[in-house]
Amino acid sequence: MATSKNVLLIFHQEVMYKPIIHNLVRNFDLIFNILEAKILPRREGRLILELSGDEEAVRKGIEFLEAEGVTVKTIADQSRRDDELCVHCGACTAVCRPDALSVNPETLEVEFFPDRCVACGLCETACPMKALKGVNIERLGDAV
Amino acid sequence: MSTKSVEEINSRIREGKCVVVTAEEMIDIVAAEGPKGAAKKVDVVTTGTFGTMCSSGAFLNFGHASPKMKASKVFINEVEAYAGIAAVDCYLGATQVREGDPLNAVHPGAFSYGGGHVIEDLVAGKEVTLTATSYGTDCYPARRLTKTMTLADMRDAILHNPRNDYRNYNCAVNLSDRTIYTYMGILRPRMNNATFSTSGQLSPLLNDPYYRTIGVGTRIFLGGGTGVVTWAGTQHAPLTPRNERGIPTGGAGTLTVTGDLKQMNKRYLRGASLAGYGTSLMVGIGVPIPVLDEEVAYHAGVSNREIQCPVVDYGNDYPQGTGEPLGLVNYEDLFSGSVEIRGKRIPTSPLASVVRAREIANILKNWISEGGFNLGAAQELFPTAPERVKVPE
Numbered sequence: 001m002a003t004s005k006n007v008l009l010i011f012h013q014e015v016m017y018k019p020i021i022h023n024l025v026r027n028f029d030l031i032f033n034i035l036e037a038k039i040l041p042r043r044e045g046r047l048i049l050e051l052s053g054d055e056e057a058v059r060k061g062i063e064f065l066e067a068e069g070v071t072v073k074t075i076a077d078q079s080r081r082d083d084e085l086c087v088h089c090g091a092c093t094a095v096c097r098p099d100a101l102s103v104n105p106e107t108l109e110v111e112f113f114p115d116r117c118v119a120c121g122l123c124e125t126a127c128p129m130k131a132l133k134g135v136n137i138e139r140l141g142d143a144v
Numbered sequence: 145m146s147t148k149s150v151e152e153i154n155s156r157i158r159e160g161k162c163v164v165v166t167a168e169e170m171i172d173i174v175a176a177e178g179p180k181g182a183a184k185k186v187d188v189v190t191t192g193t194f195g196t197m198c199s200s201g202a203f204l205n206f207g208h209a210s211p212k213m214k215a216s217k218v219f220i221n222e223v224e225a226y227a228g229i230a231a232v233d234c235y236l237g238a239t240q241v242r243e244g245d246p247l248n249a250v251h252p253g254a255f256s257y258g259g260g261h262v263i264e265d266l267v268a269g270k271e272v273t274l275t276a277t278s279y280g281t282d283c284y285p286a287r288r289l290t291k292t293m294t295l296a297d298m299r300d301a302i303l304h305n306p307r308n309d310y311r312n313y314n315c316a317v318n319l320s321d322r323t324i325y326t327y328m329g330i331l332r333p334r335m336n337n338a339t340f341s342t343s344g345q346l347s348p349l350l351n352d353p354y355y356r357t358i359g360v361g362t363r364i365f366l367g368g369g370t371g372v373v374t375w376a377g378t379q380h381a382p383l384t385p386r387n388e389r390g391i392p393t394g395g396a397g398t399l400t401v402t403g404d405l406k407q408m409n410k411r412y413l414r415g416a417s418l419a420g421y422g423t424s425l426m427v428g429i430g431v432p433i434p435v436l437d438e439e440v441a442y443h444a445g446v447s448n449r450e451i452q453c454p455v456v457d458y459g460n461d462y463p464q465g466t467g468e469p470l471g472l473v474n475y476e477d478l479f480s481g482s483v484e485i486r487g488k489r490i491p492t493s494p495l496a497s498v499v500r501a502r503e504i505a506n507i508l509k510n511w512i513s514e515g516g517f518n519l520g521a522a523q524e525l526f527p528t529a530p531e532r533v534k535v536p537e
Contacts, residue, residue, distance in 0.1 A: 087414060087426060089195065090494035091329045094337050105481055108498040125252065126330050128196065128416035128426070 004052035006035065006118055007062070008078070008140050010071040011045035020068050021047075028061040029053055035118045036137050046137050048075070048119055073141040076114040078134045085131035086110065092132060095122035146183065147437045150357075150521035153187045157515055164188045164432075164512045166505040167351050167444060174445025179535050183441035188512055188519065191348040192365075192430040192504035195341055195496030196416050198327070199307035199378060200425040201237040202263055202405050206274055206291075207299040208232055213286035215276035219243065220262050227276070231284055232299070236262060238415075238425035251420060252325035258423025261415030263303075266295040267367070268410040301405035303367060303413075307377035309429050311349030311397040312384075312453055315340040315473055315492075317485065320459030325420025329495055331458055338455065338483060338492045343501035344448045344475035348431035349397045351444045353390045354532050355382070357433050359522025364401060365430030365508045367413040370517070371403025373431075376526040383529060389450045390443065390533040393472055397526065401429065412504065428500060430508040434519050442535045448475035455485050 011020070016039075024030065030053040038046045051058050062072050079100075088110045092101045100116035101123055103109070121136035134140050156162040163186050165173065170189045174182045204225065206218075218227040218234045222243045225234035240259040247253050265272055276289040295301055317338045318324050318331035329339040344350070352358050362373040377398025384392040412428030435441050454469035461467030470485055477483045478492050511517035 087194065088497045088499040089426075090497070091339075092493075093491075094329045094331070094339055094493035103481065103494065105479065108479065108494070122330070125254075125325075125419045128418055128424075129414065130256070130417065 001055045003055045003058055006050050006075040008073045008075055009047040013043045015069040016045050024061055029057050030061050038137050075117050075119050078140050079114045079117040080133045081112045082131045085129045087129055091128055092123040092126045095126045150434050150519050153434050154518050156187055157512055160515055162187045164509045166509055167191045167346050170445045171447045179438040179442035183435050183438040186435050189433045189444040190505045190508040191351050192346050192501035193309055193343045194428040194500035196424045197308045197427040198239055198424050200305040200427055201235055203235050203302045203304055205233050205299040211286045212284045213278050213289055214281055214284035216278050218276045220274050221272050223259050223262050239422050241423055255417045255423050260423050260425035264410055264415040267408050267413050269294055303405045304402045306400050307379055307398045308401050308427055309348055309399045310395055312392055313341050313395050314456040315453050316458045317455055318459040319457045326458050327418055327421045338490045339495050340478045341495040343496050343498050344451055346501045346505055350451055352433050353443055355526040355528045356440050358431055359525040361520045361523040363520035365504055366401055366403040368409025369403055369407035371401050373399050374402045375400040382527045391451050393452045394454050428504050430504040432508055432519055439535045451475045
């Protein structure tokens with residue numbers, strides 16, 4: 001079955017310069033979009049990919065990445081909205097391009113769909129209540 | 145025209161016979177029964193709004209220690225409160241930013257803590273650190289004070305907001321080529337999004353556009369407790385042009401509101417950090433409108449489709465104080481998720497929480513229905529428009 005998910009790859013110092021993505025392309029039947037990439041001062045590379053393909057191929061691809069020493073995190077498991085802090089004002093929806101945050105036109109509540117989040121971090125900046133957590137490529141996956 | 149007085153409505157509240165509906169429920173009642181029928185049926189309409197409201201703050205009296213002090217500089221959690229009032233009185237403003245904040249040195253600044261957050265922390269019962277300095281006098285010799293206190297330790301704490309509850313406001317867009325960070329949120333370049341900020345048909349002043357009932361002495365829901373309208377707000381503008389339903393088509397009336405901070409609730413009083421702009425306070429307000437006659441009923445039945453606001457460019461026109469609005473849009477369209485401006489379909493985002501506004505209107509409705517909240521008759525009415533629209537049959 002076809003599937004698609006947004007993942008964060010963390011390349012630690014030891015594997016930072018290995019051609020891992022090249023091998024992922026060549027050996028697995030996967031389609032991916034690079035959504036964001038960043039090299040951090042602590043000598044760590046970070047890459048956000050939208051991985052799509054056959055469920056089995058996605059699973060094998062992730063297994064391969066982990067075997068190569070890359071930490072793989074599913075963004076949907078990392079991005080959180082603190083419902084105690086959120087007041088449903090809607091400011092975040094002004095910047096969310098993949099519609100992971102949107103206003104329900106009936107209830108006017110702000111709905112959060114973590115599966116669509118690409119961890120661009122813009123909602124963290126936009127939220128007056130600081131209710132959105134872990135949606136930024138630099139901090140995603142860090143112990144909270 | 146048949147009329148009711150606030151006193152009559154209050155005695156109905158005491159008898160448990162008062163008919164109260166929210167401003168949203170009133171829309172259908174006026175549509176179905178006409179203004180006359182609605183006025184006969186309904187005694188009170190409750191409104192609500194919850195959003196970032198600058199021009200908010202609290203008067204705090206932190207009490208004397210021994211020896212006594214005439215504080216000339218006061219900081220609470222490193223946020224300065226204006227102390228030039230009296231010995232131990234100060235005014236903590238919502239937009240005052242914590243000392244040492246990097247501000248916009250790296251743009252857009254995060255403004256993570258300010259006066260609005262101190263107010264929220266106080267209302268939440270958290271401990272805050274107050275520091276004060278003085279030059280010392282014969283009667284007030286102390287020169288330095290540091291103490292940890294909670295809201296309960298304050299001698300007095302009065303929320304006093306000189307301009308809240310703006311009636312209507314701009315719809316903001318950005319015609320420039322760069323992303324801008326404003327008090328109207330983040331606006332993408334070349335008009336790629338639009339933001340707006342009132343609760344529309346639930347908003348207090350939009351339901352009483354000629355200030356027939358809301359005036360000095362009107363009792364209100366304020367920050368989870370009760371408060372009072374104490375004056376027209378600063379920048380109160382009764383002469384803003386109006387549409388055929390009598391609704392101003394731009395920023396117009398405002399309220400000064402006051403209440404005891406000690407009985408408020410953090411759910412309805414929240415510190416806000418607006419990236420690139422500063423700090424502020426989100427305030428929850430609910431105003432009851434006594435349905436004195438069919439004209440009041442007609443106006444309290446206003447719906448989002450009948451309320452328009454101007455589209456303003458915050459990329460250049462607004463900051464420079466130049467230009468004209470790009471047009472008018474109505475709230476029904478704004479709440480639908482997109483509007484058409486100059487032939488372009490643009491996604492819209494609200495900045496005020498209608499979810500909370502609705503909650504407030506319902507709480508106020510319950511307070512009144514259960515007999516625990518009397519209406520305050522306006523003792524002084526605000527400046528209004530010289531002519532009013534005619535109420536249809």
